[in-house]
Amino acid sequence: MLFGLAIALRLRSVSSRTQLMTTPARRSSRFQAREATAVLKVGEKRKRTLSDDEVEYPSQAEAPIGGPGGTKALKKTRLPEPTTYVIPDVLKKETTFKGRLGYACLNTILRNKKPAKDAVFCSRTCRLDTIKKNGIDYVKDLGRKNVEDLLTMIQWNEDNHIKFMRMSSEMFPFASHAVYGYSLDYCAPLLASVGELAKKLGHRLTAHPGQYTQLGSPKPEVVVASVRELEYHCEMMDRMGLGVDSVMIVHGGGMYDDKTATLLRVKKTITEVLSPSARARLVLENDEMCYNAADLLPLCEELDVPLVFDYHHDALFPSSIPPSEIIKRANAIWARRGIKPKQHLSEQRPGAVTLMERRAHADRCESLPVDLPDDMDLMIEAKDKEQAVLQLYRMYGLCAVNHESLRPPDENQTTATKGRKSSKKQTKNTQGGEEDE
Structure with a gap:
């Protein structure tokens, strides 16, 4: 008799648990959360159970509502926690420089905005x-979005007293x-x-076509x-109405x-192949592997093509x-x-x-x-961009700085060298790489 009673109680318990698991209205949100699964995209797709601290539980206002048994609770999106950055002091220095400083192609603050759909950049x-x-x-739509984001970047620069920027060469893919x-x-x-905004704000926009040019x-x-x-690139600038x-x-x-x-072929291409409008915007730059400033200067003077002097390249491949x-x-x-x-201007990595x-360029530059010269536009080609x-x-007291726009430098930058460690000698055909965007 006692054995039969035990079996009856056991069946009743199993029936109760089964009802609990199949009746949405009686399931707690915590129980539902523990059963939730997520796909991990590491190597191959796998499933795992979410822990309690990885799940957003619905607020009372989002409790199940509706007909008999209620409906599934609304999913709540977790808002990112505000981040407090500790900005270290900088060594104060003096200069007579009164020109503009700029950065190349990408703004790290705008690019890293969360969620990802809100990121602002011009290299889609x-x-x-x-x-x-x-x-x-499809590709034209990418170009349109890149230009729209360029407007946002220009306005951000204006708000942060930066009036000089290099545009991405991938503004219009292919x-x-x-x-x-x-x-x-x-x-x-x-x-x-874009041109109207840049002209209104007094911003200078330039371009640097890639190493395959x-x-x-x-x-x-x-x-x-x-x-x-x-x-x-010339068409893009002309349509912007840039000077x-x-x-x-x-x-x-x-x-x-x-x-x-090779320099004779460069001369022939410039004088006989390029359109007048493209030639009018063309500028040559010394590199760190093939052509130093002394190699290019005679050609630039002969053709009246300006020369951009790169300090870092000159340090690696100095001229006479x-x-x-x-x-x-x-x-x-x-x-x-x-x-x-x-x-x-750039510096080598510590x-x-x-x-x-x-x-390889360092994250930032430690000095001018x-x-x-005092009156010069200086492009800062550093990994940390803006x-x-x-x-x-901050170091030279050149402009006011919005504290909320500052981010701390990478603490590992002084010990981690990201440059390639190849010991192979470079051949004469080696092409110096273009500054990363």
Whole structure:
């Protein structure tokens, strides 16, 4: 008899638990949460149970409502916790410099906004397979969104006293492609609005086409592709209505085993192939591997093409001419052309030893160069982008700084060298890499 009673009680207990598990109205939100699963995208898809501290429980206002048994509770989105940044003091320094400081292509604060859909940046792109699958209108929409975000970046710069910026070369993906290239006419009104805003605020916008822009290549198809790339950048700037200060910077390129012959091909491309409007915006820059400032200066003076002097590149591949003399001669070209001179500044990463390591840019710059003219636009080519500019503002008292726009530097930057550690000697055909965006 006792055995039969025990069996009856056991069946009743199982029945009660089964009802609890199948009746939504009687399940607690905590019980539901413990049963929730999530997909982890690490290696392959796996499922795991969410712990209590990973689940947002519905508030009383979001309790199940509706017909018999109620409905499933609404999912609540967890808002990001406000972050408090500890900003270290900087070493105060003095300078007579009165020019503009700028950064290249990407704003770290805007790019890292959460959620990801709110991120602001101008380098949305895709693969060729995506164009083949989704059509050219898809890639054009990416370009339109990039331009819209450029307006936001310009306004952020204005609010933070930065009036100089390099635009991303991926503003319009594949616009210069031989097969899938397209006109920017579809985006003309939006591009015009960028130029109007930049002009209104007194901002300078420049561009730096990538390392595959080889004006001196011995392969005609490479030269043709390089010219298309420059013409695309020129069209973008022209449609923005930007003035002569908005230049396109390229390196000398590879040497192809004969530097003299390559420079002659560069000259021919500039004088015989480039359109007048593209040539009017063209500027050459010394690099750290193939062409130092002394290599390019005679060609620049002959063709009246301005030379951008890069301090970091000159330190790695110095000229026989001292920087002060190079800058003087280069500035004479800028003056003849009626263009505001500009230079590039970056520093090697702490701990860098080999040339490949030393080429990598540090997160920030610790000082302005000794030979820097007082009236010069200086592009800061540092990993921390706008933060590197703001730090120099604080160090030298150049501009007021909004504290809420500051972020602390990477604590590991002084010990971690991200440069490549290859010990292989560079060949004569090595092409110096373009500054990262």
